[in-house]
Amino acid sequence: MLINRKEYFLPYSEFPYFENMSLRSIFNVKFLHGFHLYWPELDIDLTVDNLDHPEKYPLRAKSHSKKAARVQLVDSIST
Numbered sequence: 001m002l003i004n005r006k007e008y009f010l011p012y013s014e015f016p017y018f019e020n021m022s023l024r025s026i027f028n029v030k031f032l033h034g035f036h037l038y039w040p041e042l043d044i045d046l047t048v049d050n051l052d053h054p055e056k057y058p059l060r061a062k063s064h065s066k067k068a069a070r071v072q073l074v075d076s077i078s079t
Contacts, residue, residue, distance in 0.1 A: 001051075003031065008051045015054075017044055 001008045012019040018026055025041040032038060037046045050057050 001029075003037075003048060003051070010051070015046075017042070 001010060010018065021042055025039065028039060028041050030038045030040065035048045037048070037051075038044070
C-alpha cells in the first residue's frame with residue numbers, strides 16, 4: 001500500500017482480518033482526512049499510525065468475521 005509516498009506492507013500476521021478477504025474488497029480502500037483508512041466492504045478502520053506502529057495496537061481480530069474485526073479495531077483505536 002502506498003500512502004503519502006511511503007510504501008506499507010500489511011502482513012497477515014499483523015493484520016489478520018484481511019487474510020480471507022477478496023482482493024476486490026481489500027483494494028477498495030478510502031483514504032480520509034490524511035490519516036484514516038477505511039475499507040467499506042469489510043467495515044475495517046485503521047489509521048496511518050496503526051501501520052507505522054502496529055506494536056502500539058496489540059489487539060488483533062481473533063475471528064475472521066467482519067463484525068469481530070471491527071470490534072477489535074475500534075477497541076485498539078480508542079485506547
